[in-house]
Amino acid sequence: MPESAADWKAALREKGYRLTPQRELILGAVDELGHATPDEVLAHVRQQVSTVNASTVYRTLEVLEELGLIRHAHLSDRAPTYHSARGHEHFHLVCRGCREVISVDAATAAPFVEVLGARHGFTPDIGHLTVFGRCRNCSPPEEP
């Protein structure tokens, strides 16, 4: 579960991880960017420190996700995007027409979760869910 903004550093150490400037920068970048791909995170971090490497970004995102500080979702068929896990759990609606991303509170999916549990014994990870479709403005198909 999301650690409070104050003690994530303690959480790091408890797991034997170390606190490095790169890790702070990358976590900060994810917070600031909202939904960002590893590449976007890298670009953002490099505005502050030029010597950060792509592999560090990948490795760090993995660690931060393991700690529950960030989460990822697949908002395109390309790279995943990462976002902060503090705040309410939510899932995403992505419009195929205009690419808009709508964040929806996990509670909205509660009945759906119920059904999947009851009928299939399945416990969904709603925070990872991405639903593709069309938003109000793009209702008539205009992209395959």
Added chain:
Amino acid sequence: MPESAADWKAALREKGYRLTPQRELILGAVDELGHATPDEVLAHVRQQVSTVNASTVYRTLEVLEELGLIRHAHLSDRAPTYHSARGHEHFHLVCRGCREVISVDAATAAPFVEVLGARHGFTPDIGHLTVFGRCRNCSPPEEP
């Protein structure tokens, strides 16, 4: 919409496409394999004709999807998988523990679709949906 098994060849021509042995083989492979990545499709087709190329597979899957004969979903963080679009529209549950894939009829998501429409004016593409989580047997987490 899914064309009947009989006249997909006509559908091809109506759009100005041509009927080639590769296209027949690839469609057949998707049907036989259930859920298959482009790589798996290629391997399967090559058991019959050794001279099929990966780029042909990618290009053909695209065409077949445009015609509504097949669909794709993202059942892993890796390559997409393709499946036949004939038969009932369904979405997928993927267990993070054992990787099992459960196909669920789209009707199960109808109330969820309603809510997203009512609250967000969003029309989801349920056939593209993949829900990650844990199946009955894997309920206690055992893989990150």
Added chain:
DNA sequence: GTTAATGCAAATTGTTTGCACTTTC
């Protein structure tokens, strides 16, 4: 001083593209 973390370069994986050659219609 140990050990984890980083940077770098090279390897991998999945996919796309340009183009000459081959089919289908």
Added chain:
DNA sequence: GAAAGTGCAAACAATTTGCATTAAC
């Protein structure tokens, strides 16, 4: 025989890995 489709090789993008060096504890 015109146009679409294919194979091939090369380009690309995203990600991963091995390893020597650096930095956290």
